[in-house]
Amino acid sequence: MSQTLTWNAGPVSMAFEYADGQPVVMRALEINGVSVQFPESTPIAEVMTTDTGHMISCNKLTHTVIGRELRYSSHQTNTTGYRSELKIVLEDEDRDLEVAVRYSVDERSPMVQTDVTVTNMGLEPVLLDSVTSWSSTFGIPANADEGTESGLEHWDLLEGRFDWLAEGRWSRKSLRELLPAIGQELTNVDPRQSHQVVSTGTWSTGTNVPLAILESKAMKLAWLFQIEHNGAWRWDVQDNTADGCVALSGPTNENHAWFKELHLGESFTTVPASFTIAHEFDGVIANVTDYRREVRSPHVDNVEPSVVFNDYMNTIYGDPTTEKELPLIEAAGKAGIEIFVIDCGWYDDTGNWWPSVGEWMPSKTRFPGEKGIVEVIDAIKDAGMIPGIWIEPEVIGVKSPMAQKLPDSAFFQRHGKRVVEQERYLLDLRDPAARRHLDSVIDRLVGEYGIGYFKFDYNVSPGAGTDYDADAPGAGLLGHNRAYSDWIDGLRERYPDVILENCSSGGMREDFAQTSRFQVQSTSDQQDFRLYPVIAAASPMMVLPEQAASWAYPQSDMGAEETAFNINTTFLGRFFLSGYLNRMNERQLAWVQEGVNAYKKHVQPVIGESKPFWPMGLPGWNDKVLALGLDAGDRALATVWSRDSEGGDVRLHLDRWTGRAGEVSAVYPVDGYAQWPVHWDAASGELVVTVPSDGGYVSRTFEVNFN
Known part of the structure; x- marks a missing residue:
């Protein structure tokens, strides 16, 4: 006879x-009033060992023999502060395995975090795959x-592709396009086909993204899940x-x-994963945004983020000197910058900063004065800014003194040799010396x-990992990943x-293990201002x-519109x-100062x-016109970029405020710029913006205050 276990935790x-002859399955889920039932289900844990494998021949993460044969033993609940847990x-029993599935909810955020712990309770080794x-x-x-079925034809999958300089490329496809109907019901066996998305090494968003959304507009239901x-x-x-099935895993x-x-x-x-549901795309995005804020590391900078200047991009390019830095520092201070960052190269005396990283001692040739780099740092402080500096902590250059000072x-390491990638050794933070x-x-x-x-x-990135003091390279890599997070x-x-x-060649590690621990996330190394929006x-x-942190890098050879286009790329x-x-010149610097001031007035107080x-x-x-908005309650901010488009009316959907009276104003740029015609259509919930028809790379940010 089956039994039911129900757990409530905040939203x-x-x-x-479960039953004596059946694995534990999830039968119902409700988050923020959105409820789902599961007529078809899958075991809540799937474990594959070398000597068990799958129930049916396939290479799925599910359909494992052990997953099918695990049985309920017990459960515990615990609440500490805002955090509730169910285990x-x-x-x-045949394999002497204990598997604990943990669900965790911060009662202030509508999302569930989960992981699985496997324990060997017997004398024979367990070989996990x-x-x-x-x-x-x-x-x-x-x-x-009654009779409603969750066929794959009802569902779309939204997934992202990243690459160096090309982060943030999202696409939506019908699941039936990815997983066609193949008549498997005639075989009475689930098909082998699945859409598998894999990331290797330590660039967790170097190619694919550990987050995706499933949405069924027909059923008014959406899932968001992440690793x-x-x-x-x-x-x-x-x-x-x-029914369809989703499965998440670490290595x-x-x-x-x-x-x-x-x-x-x-x-x-296992590594943690998390999931949420809502009626639609906007709902799961709101849920994950709440989750990110509530469970990230607390910091005074989180709510009103400081304005940052970094000397690298399209500027000093890793060749800092006292002579180059001091004029930049003076100009940044006048522009209202709050943090000034000295980027790569500050430690290098050779003229080739790449293979010399690792000791992190200031160069004496780049900063030749009596005070050395302190002269530059003092100038930053005297200008009223916080001094920042670049390091690449997880690597040691092959020409660095530390390459010989630290033990193997x-x-x-793999096969007894240090792993080398582009003239760098990679530190293993499992090691106390590192x-x-x-x-x-x-x-x-x-x-x-x-x-x-x-x-x-x-x-x-180190490839598969390290086999030193590890069962396999991937196990050594996982140990390092976790040790790095502990070090942070x-x-x-x-x-x-x-x-x-957090910068990893731009946006190559935008996973939540990283972003939950950092205040700032670099989004790219993209150097072309026309592509960055x-x-x-x-x-x-x-x-x-x-x-x-999306770069804006206006230059002295840019006109007013190109400068504004750059500033708007970082503005929201x-x-x-x-x-x-x-x-x-004074006029060009005034355009930048206007952007900094507008950000501090309109965005900084509400963005958090x-x-x-x-x-x-x-x-x-390749979109010619694109937009991003911020929902700040009774206020909406929206940036529109036109990339050499033909112009005309652009209708921005602000559905949440449909029917409400609103007052529209331009936020940036304003002084000395031609203003784009714009009006709020309360009946349709649209902000109608007229983009100029004379082409070029132009951008405006607007604010709508609702009554």
Whole structure:
């Protein structure tokens, strides 16, 4: 006879069903009043070992023998502060396995986090090949008519593609386009086909994205799911005949050279995953935005993000000197910048900064004065700005003194050799010597120089990982990934006021394991201001608006419109500026100053509580006109970019405010600029903007205040 377990935690309610001869399955889920039932279901944990494999021949993350044979043993609940947890303990008595599935909810946010712990309770070793962090069928609305089926034809999949300089490319496809109907019902066996998305190495968003959305407009239901991991991962969307299924995982043996051997009493815990539901795309985006804010590391900079200048992009390019920095610092201070960052090269005496990284001692040739780099840092402070500096903590250049000072155990290794990638060794932060080295570097830079902002970069990836002191390269890599996160947590505890930026060749690690620990997230290394708006507009899909550092790099050879176009690319995110401000004339510098002032007045006070929306839909890479909006309650901010378009009326959908009276004003640029005709159509819920027909790269940001 089946039994039901129901758990309520803030905005979340979950119901599970189990019986002596059946695995535990989820039967119902409600988040923020949106309810789903699961007539068809899948086990809540899927475990594959070398000597068990699948029930049917396939390479899915699901359909495992152990998943089918796990049985309910017990469950516990716990609440501490805002955090509630449910742990369901499963057993496979024949194999002496205990599997604990943990669900966790912050009662202030409508999202569920989950992971799975496998423990060997027997004398024989357990050889793990994969363990899911979460899996579920799609389900149907709880109020659906009897006989309603969740066929794949009802569902679209929204997924993202990233690459260096080309982050944030999202596309929507019908699941039936990805997983065609193949008549499997005639075989009485679920098909092998699934849509598998895999990321290897440590660039967790280097090619694919560990977050996706499933939406059925017919059923008014949407899922958002993500893998919260800064290393290798995989997610599947499957055709299970009667319903679709989604499964999330960290590294696996098949995809990532991962393997874990458990002896008596030993355990392995998967990387965390999280999921939410709503009626539509906008709803799940609002949910994940709330979740990101509530569970990220607390910091005074989170609510009103500081304005940043960085000397690298289209400016000094890794060749800093006292002579170059001092005029930039003076100009940045006059422009109203709050943080000034010295980027790469500051430690290099050779003229080739790339292979010399790792010791992090200031160059004496680049900063030749009596005070050395302190002269530059003091100038930043005297201009009223926080000094920031770039380091790439996880690598040691092959020409760095630290390459010989640190033991081999401090580095990634395979087959007894240090792993080398583009003239860099990679630190293995499982090793105490590696962590001590990095701690001493941070302590010195904060203690001796007063650094208040770090840009942490990461420009190489180690492939499968390290087999030193690990069952397999993927297991060594996972250990390092987790050790790196622990190291960041330690920095947060020692230096709670220091601001941390996560940069990995631009946006190559925009996973939630990283972004939950950093105040600033670089979105790209893109150097062409004409291409960047797509990346900037799409960035809130992965990070909070106030974290999203999209570069603006106006130059002295740019006119008014190109300058405004640049500034608007960073305007509805973390204001992130570069460019030779010191070479601008007074008029050009005034355009930049107007942007900084407008940001501080209109965006900075509200962005930390706003929600992103896309009034023209998510941008396409080649779109001529694109837009991004911020929902700030009774106020909406919207930026429109026109990339050499034919102009004409553009209708921005502000559906949430339909029927409300609103007053529209231009926010940036304003002074000396031609104003675009714009009006609010309350009846249709549209902001109608007339884009000029004379082409060029032009942009405007508007504000609508609703009564």
